[in-house]
Amino acid sequence: MIIKSYAANPVHAQSLPIQANARCPGCGQLGSFEIMHGDTLDFQLPNGYRIGQRRCPNMECNAHLFVVWHNNTIVRSYPALRIDFDTTNIPRSVTSAFEEAISCHANECFIAAAIMVRKTLEELCRDCGAQGKDLKERLRDLGTKIVLPKELLDGLDDLRLLGNDAAHIESREYDQVGNEEVEIGIEFTKEVLRATYQYSALLNRLRGLKKTP
Numbered sequence: 001m002i003i004k005s006y007a008a009n010p011v012h013a014q015s016l017p018i019q020a021n022a023r024c025p026g027c028g029q030l031g032s033f034e035i036m037h038g039d040t041l042d043f044q045l046p047n048g049y050r051i052g053q054r055r056c057p058n059m060e061c062n063a064h065l066f067v068v069w070h071n072n073t074i075v076r077s078y079p080a081l082r083i084d085f086d087t088t089n090i091p092r093s094v095t096s097a098f099e100e101a102i103s104c105h106a107n108e109c110f111i112a113a114a115i116m117v118r119k120t121l122e123e124l125c126r127d128c129g130a131q132g133k134d135l136k137e138r139l140r141d142l143g144t145k146i147v148l149p150k151e152l153l154d155g156l157d158d159l160r161l162l163g164n165d166a167a168h169i170e171s172r173e174y175d176q177v178g179n180e181e182v183e184i185g186i187e188f189t190k191e192v193l194r195a196t197y198q199y200s201a202l203l204n205r206l207r208g209l210k211k212t213p
Contacts, residue, residue, distance in 0.1 A: 017041065017042045017052055018042065018052075020054045020067050021033070022077065023084055024056040024058065024061060024063055025065070025079040025082050026056055026061045026079075027058050027060070027063065029061070031058060032057060033056060033057065033065055034056075035052075035053075035055070036054065048070055049069065050069040051066070051069075052066075052067055052069075066078040080103075080107050082103065082105075083102050083106070083183070083186055085102055085190060088197075088198060089197045090198070091127050091197075093126070093127060094124055094127060094193065097119040097122075098189060100116045100119075101117045101186060101189075105179075110181070110182045111166045112166075113182045113185075114163050114165070114166035114167075114181070114182050115166045115167050118160060118164070118166070119163075121135060121189075122135060122138075124192070124196065125138040125139065125141075128146055129145055130142040135160050136157065142156070146196050148192065148196065152195060155188055155192075162182075162185050
């Protein structure tokens with residue numbers, strides 16, 4: 001998306017700020033972003049876009065956000081807004097690949113994001129000791145290494161194919177690899193990682209609350 005500069009155009013006007021509800025790209029918390037200190041107005045551009053500055057309401061963060069609206073909807077921010085992801089108990093090799101997928105998606109680099117989702121699956125298989133000559137075989141073997149619901153196991157191959165379409169021009173399992181496909185792929189991968197690494201830790205915390213017999 002290209003927003004033309006109107007810095008030298010007297011047609012642009014100042015307007016009262018509107019609320020910016022978003023997940024902070026700094027601390028990851030949802031919140032209603034505050035107006036920057038001393039900055040009481042937004043700028044309304046002739047093309048229907050509005051720009052303004054906001055600050056994370058989390059006092060431990062206070063991240064600065066430059067926001068672009070169209071029809072009162074946030075269409076772009078700098079830094080880019082990211083899908084949330086809890087890294088608790090997930091190995092660094094896996095989180096590194098997956099966080100790069102999320103960063104690519106946030107910046108609308110959807111092909112790169114899909115490839116990094118596939119890379120996340122590769123790292124997941126390596127961490128769990130899944131064997132095979134290619135990713136398809138390793139994902140099949142992964143089902144013998146970890147306990148996942150059947151729906152998640154079945155969906156792993158669809159994630160692999162999404163990455164194939166992104167990396168190889170001859171692959172056509174999906175009509176396109178765009179925002180919707182990648183966003184669903186990221187959300188599905190989050191569920192796989194949660195089931196693989198986080199459910200057992202949550203169960204252990206719950207059992208730890210029991211009284212000693």
